[in-house]
Amino acid sequence: MRYDSITEAIGGTPLVRIDPAVHGLRNIDLYAKLEMLNPFGSVKDRAAWNMARPGLADAGERAATVVELSSGNTAKALAVIAGMHGVSFKSVTNRMRVPEIKDLLLLLGAEIEELPGQTECLDPTNTEDPLTLFHQKLSEPGSASLHTDQYFNELNTEAHAAGTGPEIVADLDGRSPDWFIACVGTAGSSTGVARVLREHDPAVRVVGLVGEKKDFIPGIRNVDEVNQVGLFDPATYDSIETVSAEEALDGMLTLVRRCGILSGPTGGAAYFGAVRQLRPVDEELDSPANSGPDAEHPAERHADRRRQTAVFIVCDRVESYLSYVRQRRPELLGRPPVKNSVATLTDAELQAATVIDTADAQKWIAAERPLVVDLRGPFAYAALHIEGAVNIVDELFDELIRGGLPFSKRQPVLLACPVGEKSAQYAALLTRMGHPDVRSLAGGIIAWRDAGAPLVRD
Numbered sequence: 001m002r003y004d005s006i007t008e009a010i011g012g013t014p015l016v017r018i019d020p021a022v023h024g025l026r027n028i029d030l031y032a033k034l035e036m037l038n039p040f041g042s043v044k045d046r047a048a049w050n051m052a053r054p055g056l057a058d059a060g061e062r063a064a065t066v067v068e069l070s071s072g073n074t075a076k077a078l079a080v081i082a083g084m085h086g087v088s089f090k091s092v093t094n095r096m097r098v099p100e101i102k103d104l105l106l107l108l109g110a111e112i113e114e115l116p117g118q119t120e121c122l123d124p125t126n127t128e129d130p131l132t133l134f135h136q137k138l139s140e141p142g143s144a145s146l147h148t149d150q151y152f153n154e155l156n157t158e159a160h161a162a163g164t165g166p167e168i169v170a171d172l173d174g175r176s177p178d179w180f181i182a183c184v185g186t187a188g189s190s191t192g193v194a195r196v197l198r199e200h201d202p203a204v205r206v207v208g209l210v211g212e213k214k215d216f217i218p219g220i221r222n223v224d225e226v227n228q229v230g231l232f233d234p235a236t237y238d239s240i241e242t243v244s245a246e247e248a249l250d251g252m253l254t255l256v257r258r259c260g261i262l263s264g265p266t267g268g269a270a271y272f273g274a275v276r277q278l279r280p281v282d283e284e285l286d287s288p289a290n291s292g293p294d295a296e297h298p299a300e301r302h303a304d305r306r307r308q309t310a311v312f313i314v315c316d317r318v319e320s321y322l323s324y325v326r327q328r329r330p331e332l333l334g335r336p337p338v339k340n341s342v343a344t345l346t347d348a349e350l351q352a353a354t355v356i357d358t359a360d361a362q363k364w365i366a367a368e369r370p371l372v373v374d375l376r377g378p379f380a381y382a383a384l385h386i387e388g389a390v391n392i393v394d395e396l397f398d399e400l401i402r403g404g405l406p407f408s409k410r411q412p413v414l415l416a417c418p419v420g421e422k423s424a425q426y427a428a429l430l431t432r433m434g435h436p437d438v439r440s441l442a443g444g445i446i447a448w449r450d451a452g453a454p455l456v457r458d
Helices: 046-062 072-083 098-107 130-138 154-171 188-200 245-258 265-285 316-328 345-353 357-370 378-383 394-402 419-432 444-450
Strands: 015-017 027-035 065-069 086-093 112-115 178-183 205-211 239-244 308-314 354-356 372-374 413-416 439-443
Touching: 015 154, 027 154, 027 265, 046 154, 046 188, 065 072, 065 130, 072 086, 072 098, 086 130, 098 112, 098 316, 098 372, 112 345, 154 188, 178 188, 178 265, 188 205, 205 265, 205 345, 205 354, 239 265, 245 265, 265 308, 345 419, 354 419, 357 413, 357 439, 357 444, 394 419, 413 419, 413 444, 419 439, 439 444
Parallel strands: 027 308, 065 086, 086 112, 178 205, 178 308, 205 239, 354 439, 372 413, 413 439
Antiparallel strands: 015 027
16 A cells, blocks of 8 residues: 555455464464554554544744653654654653653653642542643643643544444444444553444444553553543443453463564453453353254354454554563563562552551651651652652562562551552561561541641651
8 A cells, every 4th residue: 555644554454363272262264364464563553543634734923842641652653643743742641661762752752741730640630649730731722732632532532433333343343343342541542442343333332441459550540540531431341350460461472472463461461351251141042941943042143153253453563662571570571470479469568568548647657656657659749759768669679579589577667658558568578578567648648638638848
């Protein structure tokens, strides 16, 4: 194909059938929509181009900057698009958690501003968070910037309603699949695709996948964060299921090694979640009650056929996440496995972790003077923290623990994170490693703040 501009190559990505020998489903054809093959490398290319295109000419005339609250693929695509049109781009985020993406953004000429947000992602209901205030300022009429606003801009959803969804239907010979399984980030792709599929067949089942509370999976909101996204509507999904980081990596390995699809962790999560969701359906379809020519099943929607189809999206490529893999599965890259890892904790160990509320923590600090360790990012710590706390970002803390206990056993320790989940895991791990007195702040810094306990700023 011949194009006059690289942006014309956005979309038209292939729909590839996964070999049944890989997933083991006997009665369901599973397809991967390879959005990783968009020219800038991800599903976000569609939304970035659709959101930026209407304002690019005006932005060029005003010498305005394209601004997006993104630390991932949307920022990457916008940086390319802005540069092509002679416009500058700024990525604003609380924290760049994937080093390869940060380096690539700098290579593309992007400016990166990491604001001292109080939480790990934009929460529009928290009007005291600097990230939220910045978002509100950008959204005001007459803003000097071109704010693409991926979390609330309907052009994000429309990019997939106009492109991704119709492509899936066309590649399935004019039919919607029986199942659409989608990871939920900004919710643009899942919402837009689901809208189109249901227009063709209202009975299509849509499953949204989010990360578990304790986990970070690039490109996916966890179960607590997803409701903060303006485009997210629970009614879009027949069910919302969780996927762990370990499951995402397992799925990614299957796609990479068995299917030749160089997927990142998000696509791995989508594949793993799809197979897990479909396996019991497949078993029901395979049961003797459904084996006859006149067999019917509650899940069967087409009387003239017994086989079903399912589609998931491979959002991006694996190359950008080697540091993510190295941190969680070092043995895959020829490094020794991690011994002291929260991933190895049992449920009993997690439940046995010592967790104290704000009032008890204040009394303990006054009486015993424990070392208070704030596990949040440096900008969140700078915005507000417990007086006297030291800041060790959770990724660095994870590295320290791998080498053994980072603190003297004579030193009591209080761990704090945004909402008290990561700190409880690390408290359990340090207890297992032999520390006699380590505790986690229940509800984290958010609960401390909400209780009116004192916080200081740098």
